Amino acid sequence: MPRVETRHFGSKDYSEDSVIYMPCGMPGFESETTFLLLQVPEQYPLVYMQSSRTADLCFVALPVFTVDPQYKIELSLEDGLLLGVGRSPRIGTEVLCLTLVAIDGSEVRVNLLAPILVNLQTRTAAQCINAEPDYSHQHTFLPAVEAISA
Amino acid sequence: MMMMRRREGEKIMIGSDIVIHITQIGRNRVRIGIDAPRDLTIVAEEVRQVAEANTAAAGTSHAAVLELLGRLQIRRP
Numbered sequence: 001m002p003r004v005e006t007r008h009f010g011s012k013d014y015s016e017d018s019v020i021y022m023p024c025g026m027p028g029f030e031s032e033t034t035f036l037l038l039q040v041p042e043q044y045p046l047v048y049m050q051s052s053r054t055a056d057l058c059f060v061a062l063p064v065f066t067v068d069p070q071y072k073i074e075l076s077l078e079d080g081l082l083l084g085v086g087r088s089p090r091i092g093t094e095v096l097c098l099t100l101v102a103i104d105g106s107e108v109r110v111n112l113l114a115p116i117l118v119n120l121q122t123r124t125a126a127q128c129i130n131a132e133p134d135y136s137h138q139h140t141f142l143p144a145v146e147a148i149s150a
Numbered sequence: 151m152m153m154m155r156r157r158e159g160e161k162i163m164i165g166s167d168i169v170i171h172i173t174q175i176g177r178n179r180v181r182i183g184i185d186a187p188r189d190l191t192i193v194a195e196e197v198r199q200v201a202e203a204n205t206a207a208a209g210t211s212h213a214a215v216l217e218l219l220g221r222l223q224i225r226r227p
Binding site: 007008027028029045058060100101102111127129 | 196197198201203205206207210211215216217219
């Protein structure tokens with residue numbers, strides 16, 4: 001089983017089906033094209049997006065429905081072609097949709113403008129700017145009462 | 151901010167070597183072409199916002215993440 005150096009968990013075994021491929025990288029991280037999606041059962045529903053190339057680079061993400069159960073995505077033609085899905089893919093069955101989390105002090109912000117989409121069949125992924133209006137790249141997340149798992 | 155009215159097919163000059171082409175005007179979107187020196191970075195505003203948000207996300211500490219987890223009350227599937 002291959003191993004990877006991780007930011008939070010030291011050296012870790014992984015299976016090939018946890019690898020996602022981002023041909024274009026991500027804005028600000030264009031050369032990072034392969035990530036592992038790691039989950040820790042006790043830390044459900046957090047998803048760690050660990051770079052396979054840079055041990056110190058690991059994003060923390062949440063399934064988008066955990067944050068907004070009504071979330072809708074509309075992709076650009078280019079992103080749809082890259083992912084091999086239509087403009088409005090079905091979240092959860094056709095694609096995995098993750099929102100990246102940034103925490104600064106007591107402020108928790110999630111990026112609903114540009115979620116990470118993963119084609120569940122091919123594992124091809126992209127950070128897609130949602131064409132649906134009104135989603136923010138720094139949506140304030142208040143995990144107040146209950147987050148519904150996706 | 152300078153405002154200018156342009157029709158489809160018209161252009162805007164910025165300095166001597168940047169040209170904005172108004173190529174298509176839709177109901178709520180405009181398609182533009184940009185001629186500019188190759189060393190000039192041109193990105194949509196959202197791409198820059200996302201790059202900044204990604205940098206902030208990459209800098210989030212594990213302790214802060216675990217503290218967030220403690221505040222989430224999750225109903226498992």
